[in-house]
Amino acid sequence: MSVTQLGMPQVRHGVGNIFETEPFPQYAKRELKNEQLRANLGFATHKIRTKRAAVTGELPDWEDLRTAGSMIKQKVMANLPEYLEEFEKNFTARGGHVHWARDAHEANEIALKLIRAEGVDEIIKIKSMATAETGLNEYLEENGVYAIETDLAEEIVQLGDNDRPSHILVPAIHRNRTEIRDIFRRKIEGVDPNLSDNPAELAEASRFRLREKFLSTKVAVSGVNFGIADTGTMTIVESEGNGRMCLTLPETLITFMGIEKILPTVEDYEVFLQLLPRSSTGERMNPYTSTWTGVTPGDGPQNLHVILMDNGRTAALADEVGRQALHCIRCSACMNVCPVYERAGGHAYGSTYPGPIGAILSPQLGGIENEYNGTLPYASSLCGACYDACPVKINIPEVLVHLRGKDIDAKKAKKGAPTQMDAIMLGAKTIFSSGKVMALAEKGLPLSKIVTGKDHKISWLPGLVGGWTDYRDIPEPPKQSFRNWYKKERPSESKRVSGERVDIAALLEKNKDKAAEAHAAAEAAGVDVPAAVTQEAM
Amino acid sequence: MRIALFSTCIVDGMYPKVARATVDILERLGHEVVYPQGQTCCSQMHVNSGYFDDAYTIVKNHVESFEEWDFDVAVAPSGSCVVALDHQQGMIAERKGDHDLARRANALAARTFELSELLIDVLGITNATEELGSYFPEHVTYHSSCHGMRLGKLGTRQSDLVRTVEGIKYTELEGLDQCCGFGGTFSFKNADTSGAMVEDKIENIENTGASLCTGGDASCLMNIGGALSRKSSAVQTIHFAEILASTKENPLKVEGLVSIAGGKK
Numbered sequence: 001m002s003v004t005q006l007g008m009p010q011v012r013h014g015v016g017n018i019f020e021t022e023p024f025p026q027y028a029k030r031e032l033k034n035e036q037l038r039a040n041l042g043f044a045t046h047k048i049r050t051k052r053a054a055v056t057g058e059l060p061d062w063e064d065l066r067t068a069g070s071m072i073k074q075k076v077m078a079n080l081p082e083y084l085e086e087f088e089k090n091f092t093a094r095g096g097h098v099h100w101a102r103d104a105h106e107a108n109e110i111a112l113k114l115i116r117a118e119g120v121d122e123i124i125k126i127k128s129m130a131t132a133e134t135g136l137n138e139y140l141e142e143n144g145v146y147a148i149e150t151d152l153a154e155e156i157v158q159l160g161d162n163d164r165p166s167h168i169l170v171p172a173i174h175r176n177r178t179e180i181r182d183i184f185r186r187k188i189e190g191v192d193p194n195l196s197d198n199p200a201e202l203a204e205a206s207r208f209r210l211r212e213k214f215l216s217t218k219v220a221v222s223g224v225n226f227g228i229a230d231t232g233t234m235t236i237v238e239s240e241g242n243g244r245m246c247l248t249l250p251e252t253l254i255t256f257m258g259i260e261k262i263l264p265t266v267e268d269y270e271v272f273l274q275l276l277p278r279s280s281t282g283e284r285m286n287p288y289t290s291t292w293t294g295v296t297p298g299d300g301p302q303n304l305h306v307i308l309m310d311n312g313r314t315a316a317l318a319d320e321v322g323r324q325a326l327h328c329i330r331c332s333a334c335m336n337v338c339p340v341y342e343r344a345g346g347h348a349y350g351s352t353y354p355g356p357i358g359a360i361l362s363p364q365l366g367g368i369e370n371e372y373n374g375t376l377p378y379a380s381s382l383c384g385a386c387y388d389a390c391p392v393k394i395n396i397p398e399v400l401v402h403l404r405g406k407d408i409d410a411k412k413a414k415k416g417a418p419t420q421m422d423a424i425m426l427g428a429k430t431i432f433s434s435g436k437v438m439a440l441a442e443k444g445l446p447l448s449k450i451v452t453g454k455d456h457k458i459s460w461l462p463g464l465v466g467g468w469t470d471y472r473d474i475p476e477p478p479k480q481s482f483r484n485w486y487k488k489e490r491p492s493e494s495k496r497v498s499g500e501r502v503d504i505a506a507l508l509e510k511n512k513d514k515a516a517e518a519h520a521a522a523e524a525a526g527v528d529v530p531a532a533v534t535q536e537a538m
Numbered sequence: 539m540r541i542a543l544f545s546t547c548i549v550d551g552m553y554p555k556v557a558r559a560t561v562d563i564l565e566r567l568g569h570e571v572v573y574p575q576g577q578t579c580c581s582q583m584h585v586n587s588g589y590f591d592d593a594y595t596i597v598k599n600h601v602e603s604f605e606e607w608d609f610d611v612a613v614a615p616s617g618s619c620v621v622a623l624d625h626q627q628g629m630i631a632e633r634k635g636d637h638d639l640a641r642r643a644n645a646l647a648a649r650t651f652e653l654s655e656l657l658i659d660v661l662g663i664t665n666a667t668e669e670l671g672s673y674f675p676e677h678v679t680y681h682s683s684c685h686g687m688r689l690g691k692l693g694t695r696q697s698d699l700v701r702t703v704e705g706i707k708y709t710e711l712e713g714l715d716q717c718c719g720f721g722g723t724f725s726f727k728n729a730d731t732s733g734a735m736v737e738d739k740i741e742n743i744e745n746t747g748a749s750l751c752t753g754g755d756a757s758c759l760m761n762i763g764g765a766l767s768r769k770s771s772a773v774q775t776i777h778f779a780e781i782l783a784s785t786k787e788n789p790l791k792v793e794g795l796v797s798i799a800g801g802k803k
Contacts, residue, residue, distance in 0.1 A: 038611045282638040339735050343734040378728065380721070381719060381724045383685075384690070387688070404587065407588055425589045432578040432596045433596070435578055438578045467728075467729025467732075470730075471733035471737075472736065474759060475767075477552055486573050493573070495608065497608055511660065517664045518664040518665075518698040519698050522701035522702050
């Protein structure tokens with residue numbers, strides 16, 4: 001493609017499985033009705049959340065580690081081209097091949113070409129978000145190559161008819177044991193027809209199927225957790241060991257790597273090896289950590305490829321506020337604490353990346369103007385639990401709000417007819433533009449009696465705000481606002497008084513231990529803890 | 539001390555009794571409370587909905603209204619609105635290229651405190667019975683609103699004060715720090731998800747056996763109270779300022795749905 005560059009290069013958004021295909025609220029509404037899904041999700045996220053809280057709480061330097069992780073990522077983003085070139089140089093020097101892909105299509109095409117060169121029509125795969133993003137499995141299948149997922153949860157999703165992952169770490173989080181047993185009984189050839197839903201038996205059934213594939217398949221495809229620039233090393237952390245089988249047994253290994261996955265040095269890796277397992281699975285260390293640097297004759301894959309993929313990442317990098325989404329290490333801590341994810345589930349986000357990180361990453365990779373991506377930044381109550389949980393301190397609420405602004409600006413630029421929301425916001429702005437206007441508007445509050453029922457509450461409102469009254473009442477507004485009461489009661493206040501200001505900083509310094517003292521006083525006053533809470537804490 | 543009250547739009551319009559309770563508490567401690575009449579809203583609703591240009595008008599009004607007055611500190615009975623001053627007003631002004639307004643907004647935000655923060659950190663109050671004369675013989679539970687707790691770093695300040703009120707029975711809420719599902723315009727833009735969140739919240743509240751749920755943000759209490767009302771629950775919501783303001787001489791009477799949920803009195 002020849003493009004004449006004039007000044008700033010044009011932003012190139014990504015393609016693939018990063019687009020919402022229907023508005024989030026609509027998809028969520030449907031998912032919310034699935035009682036089984038909600039029960040499974042609630043159970044699983046609470047369990048991981050509790051485990052994570054325990055193992056992060058035990059590290060005295062957890063906050064310092066988060067800061068270190070965040071700073072390393074900032075350094076990477078500020079020098080991305082240099083680190084990528086350094087990685088390419090070192091990876092190549094050790095016998096690997098580097099391919100560059102501008103988007104998902106190019107990445108998939110490169111992979112297919114490499115697979116065809118090996119003359120196979122079946123490959124094994126390590127669970128990978130990058131290949132989920134590019135839709136590699138579907139693309140390969142269209143071209144006559146079958147990709148076998150070897151991660152247990154990913155296998156469950158792949159064997160489930162028309163299923164999709166709903167969580168980045170636990171793709172089958174929406175399935176319970178009985179459902180998994182039914183899928184295995186249906187889909188695994190030669191499986192014990194009396195297979196129970198005992199986890200050990202389910203794992204054995206999967207092992208029985210996969211072991212043969214590991215030993216006979218020539219090509220493996222993986223993603224990567226980190227690529228280390230100064231050595232050209234790649235790394236994968238996992239729980240089952242199936243990934244290591246794929247990394248060591250086949251002759252050819254093709255790795256998809258988002259360009260943001262780079263780390264400058266092995267020392268930096270040390271920080272993330274602590275942050276990642278504790279945040280994602282609530283473990284102190286993940287069971288399998290694999291690193292590979294180049295080709296060793298007679299040991300492991302002899303054909304080593306990496307596809308370095310942009311797919312909208314440089315577009316995200318161009319956004320000063322939003323670029324922190326690229327710091328994400330795909331741990332899933334944000335979705336495990338998110339009250340919206342917990343109810344709506346991962347599918348409602350319509351993208352490879354669900355949950356809070358998905359709500360900021362997908363619209364940036366794919367473009368906020370595209371499809372229904374603009375509804376994702378609103379899929380949050382901005383409670384901030386995700387920001388607290390994020391091991392690399394991505395300020396997700398800040399980016400959500402920033403992207404909402406971009407969404408509104410994009411819609412304004414299109415100059416469509418004003419929406420109900422535009423009208424509400426314009427009305428509110430007019431009222432909030434001065435105290436005088438607001439005082440007048442509040443005098444009209446009792447007019448709302450028109451919509452107030454005899455029971456002194458508002459139980460139905462029209463249009464967009466009707467969403468509120470679908471689930472709750474609104475109290476009848478008071479006869480007089482505070483402002484109007486105050487004006488009547490205390491008419492003669494002076495705006496200015498002479499005299500010195502109190503030194504607030506000195507007061508704060510003097511009272512710096514007061515919060516702890518207040519807490520101690522409250523503890524002494526006692527608290528009644530219900531049985532349910534005590535059990536959870538144990 | 540001369541304390542300027544920022545009533546916030548929702549307290550001013552819907553829950554004036556919360557602002558009156560705030561004035562009561564501060565005057566009982568011997569402070570002078572002033573009310574800049576030009577004030578309206580912190581701009582959070584517009585910012586969080588993506589309407590940054592509209593928010594600028596509101597930020598400007600807020601800063602100018604308070605600058606007209608002379609005071610030592612400002613206080614708001616809402617963690618969320620104080621967080622909006624801290625985290626959003628400067629950003630909105632900067633975005634418009636108004637660096638001067640951003641500086642003034644940040645300076646104002648630096649001396650605006652949430653009520654429990656003002657009471658504990660600035661005024662050194664640690665025991666509501668002894669220092670405020672608070673008396674409230676009711677069974678309450680408490681919801682910690684997200685913005686104040688997480689972004690405002692209020693910790694347990696609000697519930698710590700409530701727990702030291704004479705006569706109170708306090709029961710801890712399961713899932714205390716879980717969002718109630720309000721989230722401003724989230725509650726109607728994503729009405730169904732929001733509805734599912736508040737349903738879980740009120741179930742936990744009812745399980746405590748308390749007759750009242752208190753908290754520090756009128757908006758969250760309106761959400762929770764509205765869902766309890768829809769369910770015809772006997773449990774009601776009340777702002778913690780009202781609990782602290784209640785004394786033996788002038789006890790707060792909890793009566794009927796409206797007095798608690800709507801502030802008809």
